Amino acid sequence: MATNITWHPSLSRAERNSLRKQQGFTLWFTGLSASGKSTVATALEQHLLHLGLAAYRLDGDNVRFGLNKDLGFSDKDRTENIRRIGEVAKLFADSSTIALTSFISPFKADRELARTLHAAKAAGSTDEPIPFIEVYVEVPIEVAEQRDPKGLYKKARAGEIKEFTGISSPYEAPENPEITIRTAEKSVEECVVDIVAWLEAKGLIPASSK
Amino acid sequence: MATNITWHPSLSRAERNSLRKQQGFTLWFTGLSASGKSTVATALEQHLLHLGLAAYRLDGDNVRFGLNKDLGFSDKDRTENIRRIGEVAKLFADSSTIALTSFISPFKADRELARTLHAAKAAGSTDEPIPFIEVYVEVPIEVAEQRDPKGLYKKARAGEIKEFTGISSPYEAPENPEITIRTAEKSVEECVVDIVAWLEAKGLIPASSK
Known part of the structure; x- marks a missing residue:
């Protein structure tokens, strides 16, 4: 086995993608x-996992209580969070x-920062920029407020939550x-199908058998 | 295709590992x-990638200039970095x-923090703790100083780098x-073989064909 090990100082992203398929x-x-x-x-x-692709979701549960547990809800901390x-x-x-x-990520500037980070190349890198795909989950606020699964809109209307997006703090919709x-x-199923079709059309994931 | 989509509110790590194989x-x-x-x-x-396993290395290049670019080299920032x-x-x-x-990660307390984070479970989670494996890359400092590929030891001896691990700042070896x-x-090849054998023996990766 030992004699089969070869390696390069570092892998390009293209080489990694090829190995990871x-x-x-x-x-x-x-x-x-x-x-x-x-x-x-x-x-x-x-x-995506069922299609055999590696995928991972970052959300409040695994980020706010871990990596970002030192951050509060000031403007500065919200930006640092994103x-x-x-x-x-x-x-x-x-x-x-x-x-x-x-994440709600209500502010355009924060989302643009995340997009810009993805476009940034490491010094000397020949890698293509990493695709950044903004998915706007559009819903009339009346519908969201009626759903209110955690009772947050109710609390926001009662003034118990300050700076609640859509009520007392703006949501800047993507343009x-x-x-x-x-x-x-x-x-939900139809939304997933639509996104998967978009990703397939762009060649970002393999076309599935119909 | 649409009718085949089913999902759960969230995946356990065991379910994810099963899907990811x-x-x-x-x-x-x-x-x-x-x-x-x-x-x-x-x-x-x-x-590991050639074995068909997903693996990714975090190092100074992809962390210090990205996620941790807001951090300097004070004690507080070094701990936050780790x-x-x-x-x-x-x-x-x-x-x-x-x-x-x-990463050099010279301080026991910082490495112990990283280990502790891995052992921490999310509230209500039934997942097993994530294995944390400390790999001590032991070398006599004379050998490291003789290699000195970036000339850092030379600069540290000349006083041009302050708090250089092993010269003017301690390295706390793992116990x-x-x-x-x-x-x-x-x-390098033998070291890789030894680590792979250890991981196989612990059942963390599949035993390779000999």
Whole structure:
């Protein structure tokens, strides 16, 4: 076995993708609380895994209580929260894994920062930029507020939560998202199918057998 | 296709490992500058990829200039640097990827923090803790100083680098590392073989055909 080991000082992303038989990219879900971001992202993640692709979802549960547990909710900390998520998603995508992020990420500037990070190349690198795909989970706020699975809109209306996106803090909708899904009009299943079709059409994942 | 999509609110790590056909864990390399950490970790990463396993190495190149670019070299920032690397390695391992980290990480307390993070369970989780494997890359400092590929020891001796590990700042050697490799006595290839054999013996990767 030993004699078969050869290696290079470092792998290019193209070489890694070839060995991993897939390419990495980031699907950045953004939308109001209760828009369905996490539901759709979770379903999509599992669908991709069932297709034999490596995929991983970053969300509040595994980030806010770990990597970002030192951050609060000031403007500065919110921006740093999104910056770190962007950097970690980029690492996953660089590793040939499909990174999915599901955070409200209400501010255009923060999402643009995450996009810019993905476009940045390491010094001397010949790698292509990592694809960054913004997925706008669009839903009328009335629908989100009616769903309100965690009672957060109710608390926000009662003034118990300050700076709640859509109520007392703005949600800056994406102007040119790569993908828009409307969870008030389509089922979770249909949304997943639409995203998968988009990824296939772009050649980011292999075309599935019909 | 659509009708085949089913999903759960979230995946357990065991379910994810089953879909990914491998389990994640962290190999935490520690050792002096020029000990061979990155060389061995890079060779091992590529060997694992050639075995068909997902593996990814976190190092100064992809972390210091990205996620941790806001950190300097104060004691506080060095500890935060290692904490974040520990959290990100844990995310990769949680995603069923083998995470390799190659940082000097000279202080026991910092490495213990990274180990502790891996042992921590999310609230309500039934997942097993993520294996954390400390790999001590042991080399006499005289050998490391003679190698000095980047001329850092020379600069440290000349007083041009402050707090250089092994010269003007301590290296706290691991007391009970899971694996010790001695790069002054064995080739990179032999070190990789030894680590792979250890991982196979522990059942962390499938036994390779001999």
